[in-house]
Amino acid sequence: MKRRISDRLLKLISISFASIILILIIGIVYELIDGSMLSINRFGWRFLVTSTWDPVKNVFGAMPFIFGTMVSSIIALIIALPISMGIAIFLSELAPQKIRPSVSLMIEMLAAIPSIIYGLWGLFVMAPFLQIHVEPLLGKYLWFLPLFKGAPLGIGMLAGGLILSIMIIPTIASITRDILNTVPTLYKEAGLALGMTRWEVMSKIVFPHARSGVIGAIILGFGRALGETMAITMVIGNAPMISASLFSPSYTLASVIANEFSEAVSQLYISSLIELALLLFIISMIFNALARLLVRREKVLQ
Amino acid sequence: MKSLRYFKRRTINNTIFFLSYASAVIGVAILLLILLYTVIKGASAINLDFFIKLPRPTGVPGGGIANALVGTFMVVGIASAIAIPVGVMAGIYLSEFGNNKFAPFIRYLADVLNSIPSIVTGVVAYVFVVLPMHRFSALAGGVALSIMMIPIITRTSEELIRMVPDTIREAALALGTPQWKVIIFIVLRTAAAGIATGVMLAVARVGGETAPLLFTAFNNSFMSVRPDQPISTMTVLIYNYASSPYADWNAMAWGAAFVLIVIVLIANIVSKIFTKTKYAL
Numbered sequence: 001m002k003r004r005i006s007d008r009l010l011k012l013i014s015i016s017f018a019s020i021i022l023i024l025i026i027g028i029v030y031e032l033i034d035g036s037m038l039s040i041n042r043f044g045w046r047f048l049v050t051s052t053w054d055p056v057k058n059v060f061g062a063m064p065f066i067f068g069t070m071v072s073s074i075i076a077l078i079i080a081l082p083i084s085m086g087i088a089i090f091l092s093e094l095a096p097q098k099i100r101p102s103v104s105l106m107i108e109m110l111a112a113i114p115s116i117i118y119g120l121w122g123l124f125v126m127a128p129f130l131q132i133h134v135e136p137l138l139g140k141y142l143w144f145l146p147l148f149k150g151a152p153l154g155i156g157m158l159a160g161g162l163i164l165s166i167m168i169i170p171t172i173a174s175i176t177r178d179i180l181n182t183v184p185t186l187y188k189e190a191g192l193a194l195g196m197t198r199w200e201v202m203s204k205i206v207f208p209h210a211r212s213g214v215i216g217a218i219i220l221g222f223g224r225a226l227g228e229t230m231a232i233t234m235v236i237g238n239a240p241m242i243s244a245s246l247f248s249p250s251y252t253l254a255s256v257i258a259n260e261f262s263e264a265v266s267q268l269y270i271s272s273l274i275e276l277a278l279l280l281f282i283i284s285m286i287f288n289a290l291a292r293l294l295v296r297r298e299k300v301l302q
Numbered sequence: 303m304k305s306l307r308y309f310k311r312r313t314i315n316n317t318i319f320f321l322s323y324a325s326a327v328i329g330v331a332i333l334l335l336i337l338l339y340t341v342i343k344g345a346s347a348i349n350l351d352f353f354i355k356l357p358r359p360t361g362v363p364g365g366g367i368a369n370a371l372v373g374t375f376m377v378v379g380i381a382s383a384i385a386i387p388v389g390v391m392a393g394i395y396l397s398e399f400g401n402n403k404f405a406p407f408i409r410y411l412a413d414v415l416n417s418i419p420s421i422v423t424g425v426v427a428y429v430f431v432v433l434p435m436h437r438f439s440a441l442a443g444g445v446a447l448s449i450m451m452i453p454i455i456t457r458t459s460e461e462l463i464r465m466v467p468d469t470i471r472e473a474a475l476a477l478g479t480p481q482w483k484v485i486i487f488i489v490l491r492t493a494a495a496g497i498a499t500g501v502m503l504a505v506a507r508v509g510g511e512t513a514p515l516l517f518t519a520f521n522n523s524f525m526s527v528r529p530d531q532p533i534s535t536m537t538v539l540i541y542n543y544a545s546s547p548y549a550d551w552n553a554m555a556w557g558a559a560f561v562l563i564v565i566v567l568i569a570n571i572v573s574k575i576f577t578k579t580k581y582a583l
Contacts (some may be wrong), residue, residue, distance in 0.1 A: 086325025227419025
């Protein structure tokens with residue numbers, strides 16, 4: 001069957017627009033690698049483990065930022081995980097039909113709030129609250145832990161982790177809710193008929209059934225925390241140091257790019273910042289690919 | 303013994319479900335707290351001058367954010383002008399001509415593009431646009447945001463075009479309508495309302511972005527509508543004013559945050575009603 005020229009033309013046009021996505025990705029990867037070549041040639045692998053970041057002496061190392069990014073995201077995950085699971089269980093099992101849609105909508109709205117507003121709120125509301133009410137208490141009663149040493153400043157690693165946790169709760173909770181909803185009612189009823197309590201049904205039937213998807217949702221949330229910029233930049237204190245204390249300021253890959261990129265003067269400085277962006281790009285690619293693989297298996301995301 | 307074990311199982315059950323209720327309360331409370339603070343602190347900064355005047359130095363009362371409002375519209379407008387044609391056409395390709403091996407690859411790449419951290423998008427736009435032009439510009443900001451918009455619009459367009467029933471396509475084809483006319487005038491028109499809300503969602507998402515604009519659109523204290531010049535945007539203004547030590551600038555930041563949150567929430571709620579698109583991707 002011969003196709004009309006006009007039909008082939010539309011196909012050609014649409015395929016070339018779709019190819020823009022491919023070209024864009026190639027361009028992004030090429031520019032990030034090309035831009036960081038100067039720093040890669042100068043520092044090599046040592047870039048990843050050096051903890052000096054000194055624009056004056058032109059010595060750059062990413063260690064404090066990798067540390068800050070990882071630790072703040074892990075704190076965020078530790079806080080967000082139980083709360084998101086609780087919300088997901090509530091929305092898929094416990095909530096009365098009347099309030100379910102509105103609570104669902106509110107949790108999803110939490111994901112729609114721009115990150116700069118989380119930052120603003122974190123800086124002016126949450127950080128002072130931590131400084132006055134929470135950190136002195138932690139320092140007073142848990143002083144023997146290295147985690148809670150030092151002056152309560154409000155802003156710092158704890159505030160950073162906390163604001164990130166708030167931002168990833170809606171992601172983890174709403175995907176987990178959808179995955180729990182895919183578990184057939186028949187399985188749950190079978191469990192209940194055997195005399196299991198509802199929690200036993202959840203923990204022994206529903207969660208094992210949905211396991212890979214739930215893990216995927218958690219990884220997706222973690223990946224989002226790693227790449228988050230504005231909110232954490234405003235509350236983490238922005239000092240490139242590696243400290244065991246949650247009260248001390250820290251710095252993340254995304255924050256240092258946000259703060260220093262427009263002020264970087266030397267070529268090597270800019271190149272080092274672009275290499276940080278490349279690192280962040282690679283890390284988020286890995287976590288997102290992993291998450292999508294696990295979640296897609298549950299056929300929640302297409 | 304048996305009743306003791308039953309008691310234990312029931313207690314565990316009730317405790318966990320109580321904690322689950324508590325989590326939901328925490329989630330809703332956080333949302334309300336953030337909204338409440340933004341409304342209380344923001345509303346007091348808002349009056350007519352806030353929308354029509356330019357920023358003033360600290361200590362001088364009566365300034366506004368007119369340039370930032372115009373700037374945000376400019377940058378988002380440029381981004382939409384780039385991303386809407388690309389996204390919709392790519393969506394048409396994926397749904398109408400996607401029966402091959404290339405399409406799943408493009409779909410995967412759109413997901414990759416979507417998961418790039420926004421700050422990295424800023425760096426990319428800096429290298430693509432700012433370096434060749436030798437200055438920060440509204441155009442660079444628009445390009446940065448368009449990179450974020452393209453995958454969102456592509457995937458929502460694809461989904462919505464796919465939802466148009468095959469019977470409509472077949473009916474038109476049976477009448478002898480050429481395929482390109484079927485796609486453009488029938489399928490696309492049927493899906494248009496849905497695509498429009500998808501675009502709105504994408505606009506709301508990138509309109510609230512700050513990180514890609516810091517070193518692309520940069521900042522400007524004056525009114526500017528030139529695409530080749532640095533431009534002020536609401537989000538960067540919030541960041542700068544929030545980081546400043548002056549109380550009156552901090553108040554302006556809350557005012558701008560209030561305007562931003564109202565726009566973003568309305569766009570999200572409206573598009574949630576019209577489409578079933580889940581997750582603010």
